[in-house]
Amino acid sequence: MVEPQLHRVTLPNGLRVVLAPNAPGGPPVVGLSVHYDVGFRSEPEGRTGFAHLFEHLMFQGSESLEKLAHFRHVQGSGGIFNGSTHQDYTDYFQVLPSNALERGLFLEADRMRAPKLTEENLRNQVDVVKEEIRLNVLNRPYGGFPWILLPPVLYSTFANAHNGYGDFTDLERATVDDCAAFFDTFYAPGNAVLTLTGDFDVDQATELVHKHFGDVPGRSVTERPSFGEPFPAQQLHDHHPDPHAPLPAVALGYRLPDPVHELDGYLANVVLASVLSDGDSSRLQQRMVHRDSLVVDIQAGCGLMGAPLDARDPDTFTVTAIHTPEAGSERVIGAVDEELDRLASEGPDADELARVTARWSAGLHREHDRLVSRTLDLGSAELIHGRAELISELPGRVDGITTQDVAAAAKALRPDARAVLELEPASETNTAGGTA
Amino acid sequence: MTRATHRSAEEIGRTEFGPRPLPPLDTPRSGQSPETVDTVLANGLRVVAARHGAVPMVEMRLRIPFAGQDTLHPAKAEVLAETLLTGTESRDRVRVDTDLAAVGGELHAVVDPERLSISGESLASGTDTLLDVLADALTGAVYRDDEVAGERDRLVERIAVARSQPRTIAREELQRHRYGDHPFVREVPEAADVARVTAEDVRELHRRSVLPRGATLVLVGDIDPERAVADVARALSGWYSDESARELPELPAVRGGDLRLVHREGAVQSQLRLSSQGLPRTDSRYPALQIANLAFGGYFSSRLVENIREDKGYTYGAHSTFEFTSSGGTIMVDADTASEVTAAALLETRYELGKLVAVPPTDSEVESARQYAIGSLLTSVSSQSGLASMLSALAALGLGQEWLSAHPDRLRAVTREEVVEATRYYAPTAFTGVIVGDADKIGEPLRSLGGVALP
Numbered sequence: 019m020v021e022p023q024l025h026r027v028t029l030p031n032g033l034r035v036v037l038a039p040n041a042p043g044g045p046p047v048v049g050l051s052v053h054y055d056v057g058f059r060s061e062p063e064g065r066t067g068f069a070h071l072f073e074h075l076m077f078q079g080s081e082s083l084e085k086l087a088h089f090r091h092v093q094g095s096g097g098i099f100n101g102s103t104h105q106d107y108t109d110y111f112q113v114l115p116s117n118a119l120e121r122g123l124f125l126e127a128d129r130m131r132a133p134k135l136t137e138e139n140l141r142n143q144v145d146v147v148k149e150e151i152r153l154n155v156l157n158r159p160y161g162g163f164p165w166i167l168l169p170p171v172l173y174s175t176f177a178n179a180h181n182g183y184g185d186f187t188d189l190e191r192a193t194v195d196d197c198a199a200f201f202d203t204f205y206a207p208g209n210a211v212l213t214l215t216g217d218f219d220v221d222q223a224t225e226l227v228h229k230h231f232g233d234v235p236g237r238s239v240t241e242r243p244s245f246g247e248p249f250p251a252q253q254l255h256d257h258h259p260d261p262h263a264p265l266p267a268v269a270l271g272y273r274l275p276d277p278v279h280e281l282d283g284y285l286a287n288v289v290l291a292s293v294l295s296d297g298d299s300s301r302l303q304q305r306m307v308h309r310d311s312l313v314v315d316i317q318a319g320c321g322l323m324g325a326p327l328d329a330r331d332p333d334t335f336t337v338t339a340i341h342t343p344e345a346g347s348e349r350v351i352g353a354v355d356e357e358l359d360r361l362a363s364e365g366p367d368a369d370e371l372a373r374v375t376a377r378w379s380a381g382l383h384r385e386h387d388r389l390v391s392r393t394l395d396l397g398s399a400e401l402i403h404g405r406a407e408l409i410s411e412l413p414g415r416v417d418g419i420t421t422q423d424v425a426a427a428a429k430a431l432r433p434d435a436r437a438v439l440e441l442e443p444a445s446e447t448n449t450a451g452g453t454a
Numbered sequence: 455m456t457r458a459t460h461r462s463a464e465e466i467g468r469t470e471f472g473p474r475p476l477p478p479l480d481t482p483r484s485g486q487s488p489e490t491v492d493t494v495l496a497n498g499l500r501v502v503a504a505r506h507g508a509v510p511m512v513e514m515r516l517r518i519p520f521a522g523q524d525t526l527h528p529a530k531a532e533v534l535a536e537t538l539l540t541g542t543e544s545r546d547r548v549r550v551d552t553d554l555a556a557v558g559g560e561l562h563a564v565v566d567p568e569r570l571s572i573s574g575e576s577l578a579s580g581t582d583t584l585l586d587v588l589a590d591a592l593t594g595a596v597y598r599d600d601e602v603a604g605e606r607d608r609l610v611e612r613i614a615v616a617r618s619q620p621r622t623i624a625r626e627e628l629q630r631h632r633y634g635d636h637p638f639v640r641e642v643p644e645a646a647d648v649a650r651v652t653a654e655d656v657r658e659l660h661r662r663s664v665l666p667r668g669a670t671l672v673l674v675g676d677i678d679p680e681r682a683v684a685d686v687a688r689a690l691s692g693w694y695s696d697e698s699a700r701e702l703p704e705l706p707a708v709r710g711g712d713l714r715l716v717h718r719e720g721a722v723q724s725q726l727r728l729s730s731q732g733l734p735r736t737d738s739r740y741p742a743l744q745i746a747n748l749a750f751g752g753y754f755s756s757r758l759v760e761n762i763r764e765d766k767g768y769t770y771g772a773h774s775t776f777e778f779t780s781s782g783g784t785i786m787v788d789a790d791t792a793s794e795v796t797a798a799a800l801l802e803t804r805y806e807l808g809k810l811v812a813v814p815p816t817d818s819e820v821e822s823a824r825q826y827a828i829g830s831l832l833t834s835v836s837s838q839s840g841l842a843s844m845l846s847a848l849a850a851l852g853l854g855q856e857w858l859s860a861h862p863d864r865l866r867a868v869t870r871e872e873v874v875e876a877t878r879y880y881a882p883t884a885f886t887g888v889i890v891g892d893a894d895k896i897g898e899p900l901r902s903l904g905g906v907a908l909p
């Protein structure tokens with residue numbers, strides 16, 4: 019495969035721009051995204067969930083665009099859009115027919131320059147976000163497991179431990195002035211990366227970027243604080259009652275090497291996670307699902323938001339399992355520990371490594387075949403690692419991970435420096451099927 | 455953590471320059487249709503192969519009509535899907551996975567009341583391996599006793615987990631409410647039935663029902679379509695039967711009527727699920743219905759979303775979608791909403807349904823929906839996996855790439871009058887449905903609204 023060539027521009031106001039055009043002949047579609055260097059780890063105490071709430075507000079109108087106009091202009095041009103809030107960044111994207119590129123840039127620039135932050139829209143979006151939280155957390159089994167439930171066990175600082183979706187009381191307390199302060203602090207062009215992919219001409223697109231973003235006033239960018247904290251000095255433990263869950267579950271959380279400064283060490287953990295739980299031939303699936311029938315489902319992975327390399331340090335290695343009450347969490351955890359010990363002393367064999375590498379490369383090809391994913395991955399790699407090209411180098415780097423690297427990664431996942439969260443069905447009135 | 459001195463919200467929302475005009479659209483560039491071969495093999499399997507995309511992958515979608523009347527059919531079919539890829543004479547479960555992994559591949563089987571679907575992908579250079587593993591399972595799955603027993607036990611647990619999900623509960627209730635005891639409603643098998651399934655039951659079901667005649671196989675990716683079809687023909691030459699795969703019996707039309715309230719203990723949010731009879735994709739009025747549907751609730755810029763989310767804040771997402779079966783199509787309207795505002799959300803939803811008929815979409819609503827239908831189709835089939843899934847869905851209806859390539863022009867040709875005509879499918883009286891939630895909190899307000907049967 020020919021890797022699309024990357025081009026870079028930085029505007030005088032500090033906006034970093036990554037352009038990744040397709041080879042000619044591809045579908046007439048463009049992707050564009052803006053990543054702001056602020057996520058829920060940066061939100062102030064007493065304002066849990068604010069970064070995500072603010073993301074909603076950014077869709078609610080700007081100087082040239084009434085409420086609803088953003089959605090209508092994107093979709094009425096044949097495009098799709100969304101935004102999402104992560105630990106360390108917030109992204110906004112559009113995928114459009116390529117004839118709507120300039121319109122898409124205009125829409126992103128207008129809200130970077132002058133969003134309309136009003137009381138009415140804030141109250142409306144607090145209601146919407148509360149419905150989102152009911153949908154994804156409060157009204158379903160295993161809601162927030164483990165991304166909301168595990169961090170307060172593993173981490174001790176507010177930034178790393180708190181619930182990024184937010185408490186209802188905090189959300190209700192948010193004011194328009196909070197929004198103004200948040201915008202001025204974190205949404206400066208110098209704190210953002212604009213990414214363009216797909217069917218466009220680089221010179222033309224660069225000109226359009228200057229035209230629309232050039233006069234967004236630059237503002238000073240406060241240096242991002244480190245969210246680093248020491249590794250736990252003992253095993254940390256907690257329980258969570260879940261009124262909707264029919265079966266118990268357990269989550270283990272371990273600290274990972276710094277994703278930016280110890281990338282290869284981090285990638286060894288990515289490989290380790292695949293060796294542990296990716297496919298029927300993986301170690302935990304073979305043993306815990308099929309041989310010992312301890313768990314209904316088990317997954318190991320890097321990152322709390324469902325994908326590796328999505329955050330800066332500190333980041334989390336997780337193992338999650340839904341198990342029967344008969345199996346018990348002790349046996350489940352014991353089996354994981356034994357498999358980690360085995361990998362720590364012997365490492366995976368060469369075939370296992372080759373399989374992981376092949377699946378990893380194929381998975382990346384597949385992900386980057388979708389314009390949305392390619393755009394967002396380029397943008398977040400540029401923001402977090404300063405190198406959008408990392409996304410095409412990853413298969414090569416993963417290929418370089420050795421048996422010893424994986425063994426070392428397994429050895430570093432120590433029981434005496436991890437968090438254990440047990441989710442327990444709170445089932446005194448648990449009639450999961452309703453009156454059915 | 456935020457800046458002590460900052461501008462006010464008013465200052466932020468205003469520049470000296472003032473509001474700016476929206477840039478016009480450029481001339482649209484049309485895409486190229488992928489090079490496609492669409493043929494039926496000697497064993498009756500329809501194969502569609504398309505060269506598409508820039509990454510060195512191939513996507514595979516096999517759909518086998520897989521209906522059954524037997525009460526135990528859903529349970530047997532579920533166990534079959536879970537164990538189809540767990541072993542043959544020459545491969546055990548682990549070997550199936552390691553062979554696929556070596557070519558960056560995966561295969562998954564899922565079953566629903568209509569069909570058995572086997573989907574997967576691999577590096578394009580591994581197409582032969584992907585097809586070999588597939589053929590091996592189709593013609594030689596052995597369903598070892600221990601694999602069947604293990605999956606059966608896990609399924610019982612997984613069914614409990616599935617049935618604790620509000621969306622699964624709501625779906626099951628809606629299906630029963632719409633279709634009574636038609637086989638189409640039996641999506642999640644009963645745990646007690648699953649526990650009774652034997653390995654021999656599954657082997658027998660495989661012999662009788664995993665059949666190529668009437669099935670469709672789609673390959674999309676970095677492939678030569680002619681060669682890919684020849685590869686499929688060779689790999690699957692041993693898969694043969696004179697019998698045809700079994701289609702689901704035709705569904706009765708959905709009739710309008712009272713919604714049914716289903717109590718769910720401890721719910722803090724309710725699932726609103728409404729449905730009416732729509733049109734199949736093959737109907738000449740379908741493109742107009744598609745535009746009417748978008749205008750009503752089929753995308754974010756629709757009346758329903760702008761009302762109950764962006765104005766009232768009753769929901770995170772409201773949707774209006776189509777569900778297609780081989781014999782027709784229905785309209786599905788859904789929203790999840792806090793108990794306190796469930797009745798209000800239902801009232802507004804009914805209002806928007808009635809309004810669509812009484813005050814049909816304007817020219818600008820039609821135009822916006824039309825552009826979205828054309829553009830989002832372009833985006834969704836721009837990836838290999840998106841095109842493969844679309845071609846597979848179309849193939850089940852006897853349609854193919856020609857239909858897909860011509861669809862943007864069909865949408866362009868729709869007149870506002872045709873959209874207005876299509877809005878009659880949204881008459882509030884045409885809808886029925888269910889609401890799942892805490893009846894102690896939402897029962898009384900719903901009773902007052904009327905049109906809801908309480909438990």
